[in-house]
Amino acid sequence: MTGHGSNGHGNSKRGRVTLRDVAEAAGTSRSTASRALAGNGYVADSIKARIQEAADRLGYVPDVSARTLKGQSSGLVGLLVSDLRNQFYAQLAAGVEQTLAAAGQQLVLVDDHGSEDQAAAGARAFLSMRAAGVLLAPVGKAATQALVDRGMPVVEVDRRSGVRGCDSVTIDSELGAREAVGHLLARGHRRIAMITDETAWDTGQARLKGYRAAHREAGVPVSRRLVLTLGLRPADPIGDVSAFLDQNPDVTAVFAANNVVGEAVWQELKRRGQRVPADCSLVCFDDMTWMRMVEPGVTAVRQPVYDMGVRAAEMLLKRATGIGGRPAAEVLQPELVERGSTLAVPQR
Amino acid sequence: MTGHGSNGHGNSKRGRVTLRDVAEAAGTSRSTASRALAGNGYVADSIKARIQEAADRLGYVPDVSARTLKGQSSGLVGLLVSDLRNQFYAQLAAGVEQTLAAAGQQLVLVDDHGSEDQAAAGARAFLSMRAAGVLLAPVGKAATQALVDRGMPVVEVDRRSGVRGCDSVTIDSELGAREAVGHLLARGHRRIAMITDETAWDTGQARLKGYRAAHREAGVPVSRRLVLTLGLRPADPIGDVSAFLDQNPDVTAVFAANNVVGEAVWQELKRRGQRVPADCSLVCFDDMTWMRMVEPGVTAVRQPVYDMGVRAAEMLLKRATGIGGRPAAEVLQPELVERGSTLAVPQR
DNA sequence: TGGCGAGATGGGATCGTTCCCATGTGAGAA
């Protein structure tokens, strides 16, 4: 269907068809061929057609390396995420990819697995390939700083490292947490556990802040023992949750600070035969597929993750082309999706 | 923490630090600097140290475009998937990324959204950037053919287009389907619906074949009306499933041919208040997070998706470096995970 | 003492593209 099959050779040396080959085939110079294919500068229509035809016939594909070397953009945009296996980052990447593809740019994806070293390596790679810009979910300041220092356009996504000079697109974590916990408080819950897996990142901090703010607003004191921090990449999250619930049998509701924790909490509640929400209510930050599949559905703070990817990519593209003014910080709003996992506090 | 902050300039022109700058700073020639940093050829230890120091001080980052242009590999590997938002492809990409990163290569991710045109555009981009190789989940023959014709190492993943000259890593879909349906037949089910969303790809075909084979083995005739094909990217899958169930009230079990369909079936069964498995059993091809979160858990054919990504990437790396012999076709085994969604056929 | 080869360095060509500039047309104005 493609045409000539495997016989489309015509280049003198080995393998690649270069602009020179096209020019020779069309009987012109490389300069003219370049102008004809790029579409700028003067080229007679008849010659332009001949060159185009030759390019098609030979199967000419321009070499980005050469183009990039000459000073153009590489057409590559880097994206650094912390765990592609997590649906959150996958959605983010999907939004980014979609936007970049529409603009004719390619997505280079690096997973740092939460390690600053890996992030630094990724940043170096992006620099090395002359990426048009970089989107990153920061795991520390080093990578962002290195990129910004070298004048690379950077947009931070989901989290912020605090480095000056880069744009950001985030979701209002504090607001989301406040609404989620406020929702529980309004239903009479007074001993609400918050379980989180990291507090090093600003998202974790903000969610904790929201948890506290909701309590303050409701005039309910928050007890330190009700906040469980598992740490990033916990070895046995379910076991930890289990131990925590053993020690705090009085909690009537759990606020899980992200989807990974939420999964562990849900499984542990099921394992110990607790009914949700009759025995314990549950709200998760970050709405996942499974939360609407289970019975009852899990009340969750929905984050516009895909859109965040889209917006971040758009912002980066603008920054990469135009000169752009001061760093922009866009904050998207989360939305509380009420399902069946939250009930008024059980009377006992 | 990084060191000198934003004052690490020392280059003559604007922006980039090149090998020439490093050489000048170290008082040697570009040739020597190149040899010192690449680590091949003769360089006196003292000079090598001086060059290394200068490179670090100036923050030298080699330019891949230049290196690539000179004939080296670009260090980029393309991956073409059909829907990044689908956890299946995200897992696949994660496996690929992990393996490539360990080998110092970068992943360029393109989503074709199931469109042959987009796939072709992606292929052109990979060619253009002189990718070291390409991994793709084919949506047709065109893209693969174009790449293979030009001597690009290609490994097809999950599906095969039938193009000669490329490696492949797939999962035995027919076996998986046969086991899943056999599992239902062994429990007495005789009217088992198969619901799928595409039959253009060989995975869909193989699953249908497995469905038929299982029936043949059990000596149960298969009725055409029990196979529902929604088509790729159906507008209203749940509605279609609903209509199908209305027309075929006698089915006692459903075999959903992939996770997307499985989701629709599960939701529709829930919506119409059917109890799983009491009223209707369910088996899904492709195990997803939600299937082990719901109650009862959904019996599913687990595919080693992440591993498939790993193996495909390994295969490609080998092919890209060595000369490699004849095309290899690796087939991974799926595994039936029995959960609560399948029961012996209800007696009525 | 001459020669040879390992150790060490630099010069310059090369990869494929873009783009600046020089050169060359012909038409229309002065």
Place this chain on the structure above:
DNA sequence: TTCTCACATGGGAACGATCCCATCTCGCCA
């Protein structure tokens, strides 16, 4: 007739790294 200017084309120098090859200095052996 000559000048100008829009149109049209090709030559050649970049871009930054690599690598072949020429050069040069030793130490050591015949």
